[in-house]
Structures are given as C-alpha cells and as structure tokens.
Amino acid sequence: MTSSSKGVANHLQYILALDQGTTSSRALLIDQWGRVAAMGQRDLSQRYPQPGWVEHDPEEIWFTEWASIQDCLRQMPEAADHIVGIGIANQRETTILWERTTGKPVHHAIVWQCRRTAAACQSLQDAGYGPLFFEKTGLVLDPYFSGTKVAWLLDHVPGLRARAEAGEILFGTVDSWLVYQLTGGALHVTDPSNASRTLMYNIHTMDWDDQLLEILRIPRGMCPKVVDSSGIVGLTERRWFGREIPISGIAGDQQAALFGQGCISPGMAKNTYGTGSFVLMNVGERPVSSSHGLITTIAWSMEGRTQYALEGSIFSTGAVVQWLRDELNMIGRAEESEALARTVPDTGGVYLVPAFVGLGAPYWDSEARALITGMTRGTTRAHIVRAALESIAYQTRDVLQAMQEDCRMPLDVLRVDGGATRNAFLMQWQADVLGYPVERARNPETTALGVAFMAGIGCGLWQSVTDIHAGERFDPPFVPTMGATQRDALYAGWKDAVRRARA
Ligand code: ADP
Numbered sequence: 001m002t003s004s005s006k007g008v009a010n011h012l013q014y015i016l017a018l019d020q021g022t023t024s025s026r027a028l029l030i031d032q033w034g035r036v037a038a039m040g041q042r043d044l045s046q047r048y049p050q051p052g053w054v055e056h057d058p059e060e061i062w063f064t065e066w067a068s069i070q071d072c073l074r075q076m077p078e079a080a081d082h083i084v085g086i087g088i089a090n091q092r093e094t095t096i097l098w099e100r101t102t103g104k105p106v107h108h109a110i111v112w113q114c115r116r117t118a119a120a121c122q123s124l125q126d127a128g129y130g131p132l133f134f135e136k137t138g139l140v141l142d143p144y145f146s147g148t149k150v151a152w153l154l155d156h157v158p159g160l161r162a163r164a165e166a167g168e169i170l171f172g173t174v175d176s177w178l179v180y181q182l183t184g185g186a187l188h189v190t191d192p193s194n195a196s197r198t199l200m201y202n203i204h205t206m207d208w209d210d211q212l213l214e215i216l217r218i219p220r221g222m223c224p225k226v227v228d229s230s231g232i233v234g235l236t237e238r239r240w241f242g243r244e245i246p247i248s249g250i251a252g253d254q255q256a257a258l259f260g261q262g263c264i265s266p267g268m269a270k271n272t273y274g275t276g277s278f279v280l281m282n283v284g285e286r287p288v289s290s291s292h293g294l295i296t297t298i299a300w301s302m303e304g305r306t307q308y309a310l311e312g313s314i315f316s317t318g319a320v321v322q323w324l325r326d327e328l329n330m331i332g333r334a335e336e337s338e339a340l341a342r343t344v345p346d347t348g349g350v351y352l353v354p355a356f357v358g359l360g361a362p363y364w365d366s367e368a369r370a371l372i373t374g375m376t377r378g379t380t381r382a383h384i385v386r387a388a389l390e391s392i393a394y395q396t397r398d399v400l401q402a403m404q405e406d407c408r409m410p411l412d413v414l415r416v417d418g419g420a421t422r423n424a425f426l427m428q429w430q431a432d433v434l435g436y437p438v439e440r441a442r443n444p445e446t447t448a449l450g451v452a453f454m455a456g457i458g459c460g461l462w463q464s465v466t467d468i469h470a471g472e473r474f475d476p477p478f479v480p481t482m483g484a485t486q487r488d489a490l491y492a493g494w495k496d497a498v499r500r501a502r503a
Contacts (some may be wrong), residue, residue, distance in 0.1 A: 014087075018447075032462075036443065050250040051183075066131065086246070093149075096456045097157075098180075103180065120143075134200055140295060193300050196298035232247070251450065254272065257450055259297055259453060266283055271415050273317055278312075279361075315355075324385055349493070350375055393426060396431050417440070427478045428481075432487065437478060440473055
C-alpha cells in the first residue's frame with residue numbers, strides 16, 4: 001500500500017474503523033499501511049421480547065461502540081492525535097427511530113433478524129406489490145429489510161405517526177445512528193449501500209422513492225440524507241476526541257467486506273462463512289436484476305461512481321457445525337470437524353441438507369427442512385461430519401451459479417473470509433466443487449479494513465482503490481484438483497438431496 005499523506009512526516013497516520021455488528025461493537029485502528037494497530041470490542045445484548053422478535057437498545061449500541069473506541073485508544077494513546085478519518089461499517093437493515101430535537105430513541109431498534117413484520121410483508125405481496133418493490137429496490141418483500149419495520153413502529157408506538165408526520169421523528173439504520181451520535185446530532189445521513197436495504201430507496205434513481213414511501217405510509221422527512229460511501233461527511237463533535245475528526249466512510253458490513261476483499265471490479269465475488277453465509281458479487285456500474293432468487297444491492301458509491309452487487313444469503317453454513325457439536329455431540333469443537341472429515345475418502349454417498357430454518361438463496365423455501373440422505377449400515381460419524389462440511393460448499397456453489405446465470409460474467413476466483421474459512425478441508429472442497437480457486441484473506445478483518453479503505457480514500461490518506469489493493473493480502477489459493485466429471489456427479493447428487501428436502 002502506498003500512502004499519499006503529506007502530513008506529519010515522522011508519525012504514522014490512522015483510520016479509526018467502527019464495525020458495529022449484530023452481537024458486538026468493535027473499533028479498530030488501521031495504520032496508513034493498512035495494518036491493524038489496535039482493537040476494542042464489547043458485546044451487545046440481544047433482546048427477544050417474543051418468539052421470532054429481535055431487538056437491540058440503541059443507547060447500548062452507541063455506548064458499546066464508544067467503549068470499544070476508548071479500549072482501542074487506551075492500547076495506543078499516541079495514535080489519538082493522528083487519526084485522520086473515521087469509517088463506519090454496520091449491521092444492516094436494523095431500524096432505529098429517534099426524536100429530532102432530543103436524539104432520544106422512541107423504541108428499541110428492530111434488528112434485521114426480527115420477523116415481526118412477516119404478516120405485513122405478506123399483505124403487501126397479496127396486494128400485488130412484490131414486482132414493484134423488486135424492480136425499484138432490487139429487494140424482495142421480506143421482514144429482513146427496514147421498510148416494514150419503520151411502518152410497524154409508526155403503527156404501534158402510541159402517537160408516533162402524528163409526530164413523524166409533523167417532522168419530529170428521524171429514521172436511520174445503525175450507520176445513521178452512529179454518525180448522529182458522533183456529530184452531536186448535527187448530521188442525519190446514510191450511504192447508498194445502507195439505503196439500498198430499506199425497501200424505500202430506488203437503486204436506479206438513487207433517491208428515496210415517493211411511491212414506495214406512500215405504499216409503506218412512511219413520511220419522506222424521516223429519511224436521512226444519502227451521502228457517498230467514501231468522502232468527508234462531516235466532523236465529530238469536539239467532546240469525543242478533544243478535536244474534530246472527519247467521518248469519511250460509511251458502508252453496510254457485507255459491502256464493506258466486499259471492498260475489503262478487493263472485489264472492486266465486475267465479476268469479483270466474496271463469501272463470508274459465519275453462522276450463515278453472505279455471498280456478494282460485484283456486477284459493475286449497472287444493476288443486474290436476478291431471475292434466480294438473488295437480490296440486487298448497491299455495493300458503494302465513491303469517486304463519482306456507483307457500483308452494484310448481487311447478493312445471496314445462505315441461512316445455515318457454520319450453523320451445521322454448531323449443530324453437530326451441540327445437538328449431536330459428534331464433535332467437541334468446531335475445528336475437530338476437519339480432522340474427522342479427512343479420516344474418510346468421501347461421504348459414501350451421504351448428503352446432508354442443513355435446511356434447519358428453510359433454505360435461503362437461491363431457493364427461498366421456508367418450508368424445506370433438513371435431512372440426511374444416502375445412509376447405509378456402514379455410515380459413520382465421519383461420513384456425516386464430512387457431509388455437513390461439504391454442504392457448506394455446495395450451498396455456496398448454488399448461489400454463485402445463480403449469480404453467473406444472472407449476470408453472465410465468468411467467475412475465476414472466490415475470495416473468502418469468516419470463522420469457518422479456518423477449515424482447510426472445507427476450503428479445498430469449496431475449490432473442488434466450484435472448479436476455480438478460492439483465496440482466503442490473510443487478515444480476517446475484511447469488514448473493518450474495507451470501510452477503513454473507504455474512509456482513507458474519502459479523507460485523502462490514500463489516493464484510490466488501486467493504491468490500496470496493490471499488495472499481497474491473500475494466502476496461497478486453494479486450487480481445484482477434482483476432475484469435471486466427478487465434480488458434476490457429486491453436484492448432481494447434492495441437487496437431488498435438495499429436491500428431497502423441499503418435497
Ligand atoms: P458469526 O460472525 O456468524 O458469529 P464467525 O465468523 O465467528 O461467525 O464464524 C463462526 C462459525 O464458523 C460458527 O458457526 C462455527 O461453527 C464455524 N466454524 C468455526 N471454526 C470452524 C472450523 N474450523 N470448521 C468449521 N466450521 C467452523
């Protein structure tokens with residue numbers, strides 16, 4: 001990485017990257033060479049007021065984020081005076097409403113996982129609005145996205161609708177909320193990668209959409225101003241750092257990871273393997289509409305250009321390993337799955353389809369249920385564990401294949417991050433099942449790095465994306481060794497097992 005900084009020559013300069021996630025708030029100091037210099041992390045409480053409902057306390061989101069910033073600065077007090085920009089990556093879709101004048105939240109945040117608006121989404125679907133929302137926002141009518149969450153709050157918090165119509169209430173995703181805090185209430189903004197997850201933002205006109213707002217009965221005045229993902233948005237209030245620091249990068253966490261993985265050109269894709277998986281593929285400067293169950297989203301807007309992505313979420317990937325460990329006691333720790341899978345040459349024809357909560361992209365089948373097929377009297381624990389790991393790779397292929405069919409761009413490499421990428425068996429199997437290489441990021445902090453890069457470019461620390469992505473940041477790739485005939489036969493067996501899980 002080269003730095004264009006002409007600042008204090010004898011001191012490193014830093015970007016403070018905030019990674020506000022679903023289960024924790026984190027802060028990282030990234031130096032001008034793109035290295036992680038310090039990190040702070042605080043857990044965030046999960047609130048489940050009813051089955052299927054998930055909430056966070058917005059004040060706690062901010063306090064934990066601020067505490068993790070302080071942890072970071074305690075580790076490197078000398079860095080505090082040399083932070084040149086702040087970047088914010090955040091859990092997406094999570095919805096917060098607060099009072100314009102006092103900044104007080106009017107309700108807990110409704111988290112992206114919360115299903116409380118399932119009936120509302122079904123009504124919109126029944127009224128025939130699905131295609132309109134899909135065309136304008138690239139999204140499907142699902143409780144996941146912010147729009148119906150905002151509407152729910154307006155309908156259920158006493159007096160709130162009238163106050164919102166009078167201009168007293170602001171809506172924001174977590175990025176907006178953090179910027180609002182850091183600027184002492186001076187700024188109410190978001191970036192297009194976050195706005196594109198709300199069901200209210202038109203990804204073609206790049207503006208809040210009046211027709212959709214009317215259908216959802218959401219006053220336009222509640223919506224934040226949309227600013228670039230990279231560029232100086234404003235300055236922090238002096239009280240936080242003793243001086244003003246530019247906020248210069250904002251992105252949803254998955255888009256930040258796409259950027260952090262260097263997927264900056266059309267046809268580049270990444271998968272994050274956590275509890276579930278998020279696959280995103282950069283499709284360039286024109287949105288691609290999916291006919292294979294994927295959503296279209298804005299990747300980022302920077303340097304005068306907007307880039308789009310196709311996205312597919314897989315519900316259960318790392319979760320299947322947790323299930324083997326916690327429910328079946330087949331392994332003691334997640335890592336053991338690798339050695340056990342290697343004790344057998346194959347699964348002996350066993351497939352495991354982990355449709356515990358239905359299947360996400362590209363199937364979107366909430367009725368599907370998990371199953372294990374092809375067992376014989378000779379089937380062992382090792383076969384089942386191996387089949388579980390293989391299922392993670394097959395599901396990833398399902399999504400990537402759908403992406404390629406939608407955008408007709410050949411993929412020649414998949415970039416990967418997340419907890420389960422430590423499993424080398426899984427990574428090799430992934431390459432074999434795809435037929436092209438898999439590259440694992442050397443630094444696992446792809447989300448924080450991604451938004452730090454956006455912030456660093458935004459405040460002039462780095463000149464451009466090419467500046468940043470020049471260096472060698474990946475382990476040696478996992479290269480496929482399996483022949484095409486075997487690959488096709490194994491994958492056909494997977495598709496057959498999926499058909500049964502959906503029957
Ligand atoms: P999240 O952000 O969703 O909590 P992480 O990125 O921390 O997820 O990854 C944790 C997930 O990865 C868990 O579901 C765990 O089962 C899985 N995992 C962790 N290590 C391994 C491993 N060595 N092999 C397979 N799966 C693993």
